[in-house]
Amino acid sequence: MQQSENQPAAIDVALWPYPKNEGDRNRWIRSLPPDELERAARYRFDRDRTSFIAGRYLLRRMLSAHAGIRPSEVALVADEYGRLALDRRDAPRFSLANADGLVAVAVASGCEHIGIDCERIDTEIEAAALESYCSPGERGWLGELPASERARAAVELWTFKESHLKALGIGLREDPRNVAFAWENGLPVAAHNGERDGRWFHRLIESGSQHVAALAVCSRSGLPAIDVRLFQDDSTESE
Numbered sequence: 511m512q513q514s515e516n517q518p519a520a521i522d523v524a525l526w527p528y529p530k531n532e533g534d535r536n537r538w539i540r541s542l543p544p545d546e547l548e549r550a551a552r553y554r555f556d557r558d559r560t561s562f563i564a565g566r567y568l569l570r571r572m573l574s575a576h577a578g579i580r581p582s583e584v585a586l587v588a589d590e591y592g593r594l595a596l597d598r599r600d601a602p603r604f605s606l607a608n609a610d611g612l613v614a615v616a617v618a619s620g621c622e623h624i625g626i627d628c629e630r631i632d633t634e635i636e637a638a639a640l641e642s643y644c645s646p647g648e649r650g651w652l653g654e655l656p657a658s659e660r661a662r663a664a665v666e667l668w669t670f671k672e673s674h675l676k677a678l679g680i681g682l683r684e685d686p687r688n689v690a691f692a693w694e695n696g697l698p699v700a701a702h703n704g705e706r707d708g709r710w711f712h713r714l715i716e717s718g719s720q721h722v723a724a725l726a727v728c729s730r731s732g733l734p735a736i737d738v739r740l741f742q743d744d745s746t747e748s749e
Contacts, residue, residue, distance in 0.1 A: 520734030521624065521727065522617045524572055526741040527719045528564040530611075534743075535560050538567035541581055557610050565613040568741055569606050572615045576602050593679045605676055612721045622709065623728035625677030627669045628721050635664045643668060645690035666722050667691060670698055670712055673726040700726075 528534075542550065546566055553559035570581040573596055577584070585597040595601060604617045605626040616626040640649060648667060655663055671686045678684075691698050691712075698712040711733040715723040718740065727734065 520619050521621065521725070521736045522572070522576070523626065523715060523725065523736060523738045524568060524615050524741040525628075525715070525717050525719075525723065525738065526564065526568050526613050526743070527611060527717075528560075528568075528613060528743075530557075530560055535563055537745075538563050541567050541570055561608045561610060561613065565606050565608045565615075568613050569604070569615050571741070571743075571745070572617050573602070573604065576617050576619075589679075591679060591681070591683070605673075607673075607676075607723070609721055612717060612719055612723075614715070614717075614723050616725060618727070618734070620731070621727055621729045621734060623677040623679075623726070625673040625675070625726040626715075626723065627672035627676060628717065628723040629665050629669050629672075631662060631665055631720055631722050633665050635661070635668065640664060643671065643686040645687050647690060647692065651692075662722070666714065666724065669714075669722050669724040670700070670726070673724045674700055674702075674710070674712065677726040677728060 539547065539550065542563065550559050550562050553562060570584045573584045574581040577596065577598060586594045587597045588594055602617050602619055603621055603624050604615060605624050607614045607626045607628045609628045609630055611630070612628050614626050614628045616624055618624040640652070644652065644667070652660055652664055652667070670691055671689050674689050675681050675684060675686065688703050690701050693699070699706065700710055700712060709728045709730055711727045711729065713725050713736065715725055715738055717723045725736070
C-alpha cells in the first residue's frame with residue numbers, strides 16, 4: 511500500500527518514464543547546481559544529457575520530500591569514488607539509476623546499503639560480454655534457459671549485479687563475476703567472493719515500461735517494506 515510523502519516507506523522507489531522534449535528539459539535543468547550543469551554539458555549525445563538531467567531532477571524531488579526541505583536546498587556531496595550522499599545529518603540512503611527513457615530513485619530508511627539499477631530490456635549483450643560479467647554457474651544457468659528467455663534473463667542478471675555493486679559503493683571497480691547469483695525458491699540469492707550474507711535481499715521492480723529494474727538492499731532486520739510508484743511531475747517552475 512502506498513504511503514503518504516510525510517510517512518515514507520522503509521524503501522521508497524520512484525520510477526519515471528520521463529518525457530523527451532526540450533521544454534521540460536529546460537525546466538528541469540534549472541534545479542541543477544553549476545557543477546552538474548557542467549557535467550550535463552559534457553554529454554556527447556542528447557539522449558544521455560536528457561537522462562542525466564531527469565535523474566538529478568527526480569533525485570532532488572525525492573530527497574526534498576524525505577528530508578523536509580525544498581529541492582533547491584538539496585546539497586549533494588560525492589566521495590572519492592563519485593558516490594553521492596545528502597550533505598545533512600541523519601540523511602537517508604539513496605540510489606539513482608538512469609537508462610534511456612527511464613530514471614529510477616530508491617530512498618531508504620533503516621537500511622545499511624541500497625542500490626538500484628535499470629536497463630532497457632532490448633539491450634543486446636554479446637557472448638564476449640557474458641564471459642566478462644557472468645560466473646561459470648551463471649553462464650550455465652543462462653545456457654539452460656529456452657532461447658526465447660535467454661536475452662531478457664541476461665539483462666535482468668546484469669541489472670541485479672549492477673544494483674548490488676552500486677549498493678556496496680564500488681560499482682564496476684570490482685569484477686562483476688565476484689558477485690554470483692543463484693535462484694532459490696524463485697528468488698535471487700547473491701554470493702560475494704563465494705560467501706553469502708543473509709542481510710542481503712534482491713528484487714526485480716516492475717517498471718511498467720520497456721525497462722527492467724532491480725533493487726539490492728542490505729538490512730539486519732529482514733526485507734523492509736518496498737513502496738513503488740510512478741513519479742508524477744506536478745512542478746511547473748523551478749523550486
